Amino acid sequence: MAKITFYIFINVFAIGLSLAADILGINQSISHGETLVSSDLIFELGFFTPGNSSMSYLGIWYKFSPQTVVWVANRNSPLANHSGVLKFSTVGNLVVLNHSNGVVWSSKLPRVPANPIAQLLDSGNLVLRDNSSSSSDEAYLWQSFDYPSDTLLAGMKLGLNLKTGHERRLTAWRSMEDPSPGNYVSGLNYSQVLPQYEVVQADVHSIKYRTGEWNGVHFVGDSFTPNRVTVPMFVCNETEISFMFEVRNSQFFSIMTLNYTGVLQVLLVNRSRSATWSAMYKFPSDLCDSYGTCGANAICNISSCKCVKGFMPKSPDEWTVLNFSSGCKRTIPTNCSKGEGFLEIKNVKLPDLLEVTLNQSMSLKQCKVECLKNCSCAAYANSDIRGGGRGCLMWFGDLIDMRVFEEQNYGQTLFIRLSVSELDAVHNRTRSKIIIVAVVSCLIISGLLSVGTALWCLKHRKRRIRIGEITKEDIDLPLYERAALVSATNNFSDENMIGAGGFGPVYKGKLQTGQLVAVKRLSKSSKQGLEEFKNEVLLIARLQHRNLVGLLGCCIEGEERILIYEYMDKKSLNYFIFEIDRVNFEPSTDQEQSLLLTWQKRFDIIVGIARGLLYLHHDSKLQVIHRDLKTSNILLDGDLNPKISDFGLARIFGASEKEARTKRIIGTYGYMAPEYAFDGKFSLKSDIYSFGVLLLEIISGKRNRGFSHPSHHHNLLGHAWLLWGGDRALEIMDECLHSSFNKTQVERCIQVGLLCVQKFPEDRPAMSSAIGMILNYGWVLPKPKEPGYFMERNSVYSDGASSKGDSHTQNAITLTIPEGR
Structure with missing residues (x-):
């Protein structure tokens, strides 16, 4: 969710009272109700009061989205009333004064300028310079980009200035209504042989989340990789070690923000179409993102842990589906004997760089030889993936915080040392x-x-x-x-x-x-x-x-x-209803408008999906349960006709068969019916639940998984149900539909969607009834009951888990924790 999730409501006193320019001169000041606005009307600076707080602060926010505050000056010294003033001091510092003219914040310039001015740039950077000199942009006396709050803007750097020793990192707010420095900080960890990005819980000095090291292209295991909108950049030279990103599609704004719960998010908004932020990425978003979840020498895969081949649980009695922290130990210890070799594991987040050595000039073959020579070397990998791979990283001791990815471009290949007997066992299993x-x-x-x-x-x-x-x-x-x-x-x-x-x-x-x-x-x-x-x-x-x-x-x-x-010309439904997915869809110019599907097109797609599902359930020679119905499995042809795809998980049901049960739970979080996710029970009504989720996603333009209500933590289904119960159902509708929607159709589709996602399968309608209710306005619709996962965030893990996108269907696991994507 966007920043509005955490700030609820920002009371900005500056509406309608902005200064005419983006510059504050030495004889000017800003009080409550006055603001600076950047030249292209992108950012605004002034005093604000967060939520229900009685305190006020000097901050910078997006003009089109005042609740999205990106920088706060006086975080540690709030103003108890509305008498704060921003002005220049007698020695040229930019200062915030309280009601008694006491200084609560200062820019603390290194020298006294002759004619200082402050300017709010379109980048969101507040800069101070000496107007009497011909200094360039690189010679700012002071800039807010050097003192981040909880938000990283495009062009802003995090890291260390090696010349001055100044460090830049993000520090979360203390709460939704308190911008003072909170309990979580994030930034580069450059104390190891290679930098990596971390989120740290400050009070206990523990890592909450980390990426892998920078591999020459991106941080290993970090999905904030180059795409059509953003490109990450890393600099390591004699003057600085820094990370930043740039936005290369001017149609979008993007920010990275650390919220008060320690969740790091990359948010995106289409500046020409909406003022609503969507989450591109969110960390941690699943069990495997949490640091060291599986303990030593174990690998995490979406929602479960397993020991690396050649290892076994240290404490088998403690190794449960919810507690893997005891980690793993070697089944047969290595003894540096002849014949020892390496197990190749592809597409993994490399272990934390706790006990490692780095040689950037070695090839992978040389690295293998060096690791074999050293009896303490537990694993090795390339340090840089560019040019086919180069550099040698060698690990000593336990291997901590590994995970495997389905996405091919996220991870790297790791080679773990095993005894000859374990390698033979692996080879025998392969044979x-x-x-x-x-x-x-x-x-x-x-x-x-x-x-x-x-x-x-x-x-x-x-x-x-x-x-x-x-x-x-x-x-x-x-x-x-x-x-x-x-x-x-x-x-x-x-x-x-x-x-x-x-x-x-x-x-x-x-x-x-x-x-x-x-x-x-x-x-x-x-x-x-x-x-x-x-x-x-x-x-x-x-x-x-x-x-x-x-x-x-x-x-x-x-x-x-x-x-x-x-071949389906228009790919999947994702690219048309979720703005984040549209980022990587490249239509021709004359198709650009079609990305914002009108209500009639969305309604036709809903009906087409319903007819396809009706055929599977009732009209075909076989009675088929799809078991993986979701937006990415709805493909669109050149005329935007929907076609249900991906039948790899489908099951044929006998005519008299009502329900089946499996220990092999496969599917996608956010679309799984509760009885299937937690008990392994599935039936035609499991597909009905998924269809209801689809309906509400198509109408709202928001994913069910990853959505949470700002104050009540309801998911999309719970939020829609509450709005419907309060006669406010249309508030869930995608903003881009307001000029094209049919009120009766939208309201009926919302109600049918809610009927389909009811908690108990017996309450959900059959597909024949669902399509009848959608198309026949004369039918009186029943009142929907509470939906499944009403108070949950579509994950069995409560620590901020959500989607990074529609990832891949996973294989079977135990009933206790259903495996999703």
């Missing part, structure tokens, strides 16, 4: 997996040969294919050669990749016929596998509906498992 795959492949090949077809996939020709042990029915599918798909996707290049999920990456491809396709390739490291592949092939091949994505064929060649779909 066993290869044998299993080979056996399955033989079954597949046997099935192909049994009907007299060619051994390998042939494009444009249909073959009867028998997959795995499925023997009930042969499925007609066009089969494609791997070579043809390699050519179509430019050898599965990163430039052609249009998405990624738990199954694997998805590429845009162009066949020799000129047809565009989406190529979904099973990743070798995927936690999903043949079951999901078979599931998708069997289901989609037998399901035909205009609102379901079309499967064009598949390829099974060697270890490859590839699905080929019709």
Whole structure:
């Protein structure tokens, strides 16, 4: 949530009384009710009173969003009344005076200027300079950017000035209504061999969250990576060690802020369309973001911990689904004997740099040799990923605060030392997996040969294919050669990749016929596998509906498992309803306006999704539960017609089957029905719940996961329910719909959405009833009951957990903690 989440309401006395200029001269002053405004009307400086506080402060805020205060001068010395004045002192300092002319804040200039002036720049920087000299911008006598509060603006630096020793870091407010320095600070930790970014709880001197080290491109494990809007920048030279970011799309404003609970957020707003801030990233956002959650020598994955291969829990009795802090120890200690080697772990957040050495000139091969020579070396990795990798980091002792990522560009590769016997065990397990795959492949090949077809996939020709042990029915599918798909996707290049999920990456491809396709390739490291592949092939091949994505064929060649779909021009629904996702969507100029879907377009999409789901539940030959219905799985064609996709987790239900139960809970936080997330129970009503979440997200333009009410901590569902109960349901509607909405349709859709997300499955309507209620205005709708997760933030962890975006479906875990994305 944006800053408004924490400040509730800022009483700014300056409305309508701004000074004409952005400059304060030596004979001028600012009192309550007067402000400076930057030249392009972006930032405003003046006195404000936060929330219900009786104290006032001098601060800077966005003019279009006065509640978003980005800098506070007198944090430690609030004004008890409204008599504060900002002016120049007799020695040229900018000062804030109280009612008795006492100085409560001063710029403390290093020298006395002849003719000082203060100017509020469009960057949000308040600068002081000597107007009698021809000094450049780099010669400011003083600037607010050197003294951050809790917010990092574009162009503002955090870090250490090596010449002066001045340090810049963020310090949270004490509470929503108290800007005085709070209990959390964040900034660069440059005391180690490589800098990394940390959030620290000051009173106990403990790390709450950390990124990995700077790897030459970004901080390892930090999703604040270069994108269409922002680009992070790190400087380390003889004069400074600093971090900053720049906004390269002038259509947006972006800030990084540390709130009073210790949560670090990167916020974004489209300056031409909305005054509402959205969270691009939030740290910590899940269990794995919290420092050292899994203890020593263990790796965290979204919501669970496991010991690194070759290690076991130190205290098995204490190693539970909610407490992993005891960590892990080696199963077989290393003894520097011949034959010891390294286990390669890809895409991880590297361990904390507690006991490490760094050699920036070594290659990775040299690093391996050096680590093997030193019996105390526990692991090694490259220190810089540029140019194919260079530099050598070696860890000694325990490995702390590791996690694995699904996103390929977040983590790095770590090599952990193991004994020869443990390496043999790992290799044997790998060989066993290869044998299993080979056996399955033989079954597949046997099935192909049994009907007299060619051994390998042939494009444009249909073959009867028998997959795995499925023997009930042969499925007609066009089969494609791997070579043809390699050519179509430019050898599965990163430039052609249009998405990624738990199954694997998805590429845009162009066949020799000129047809565009989406190529979904099973990743070798995927936690999903043949079951999901078979599931998708069997289901989609037998399901035909205009609102379901079309499967064009598949390829099974060697270890490859590839699905080929019709290509959806407009990607997924995400890019049209969530502003954060629109950041990385690049429409042509004449499509720019279509990104803000009108209400009629959104309504048509809602109806299309409902019809697709109705077909799955009632009208197809099979009764299918999708189990992963969400915005990113709703694809849009060139005419913005919705198509439900990704059937890897779907289940077929018998006609008389009402409910099933599983220990393998798979899905996405924010869309999971409560009974499925916590008890493993699923039914048609599980999809109904997800559909209700979709409805409310489409109407509001906000994610359910990651949204929390400013004062009551309700999620999007709870907030919508309270507004509906207070006859204020339309307040949840996306601001961009105000000029196009149909009041009756919106209100009915909100109410149907609330009926679908009711806590108990028996209270939710069937899909046939839901679509009837949406389309038939004569139907009298029942009153919805309290929704699921009413007082929760869509995570089993209460410490600020929320979404960083729509990440990937994970594999099965225990019932105690449902695994989400």
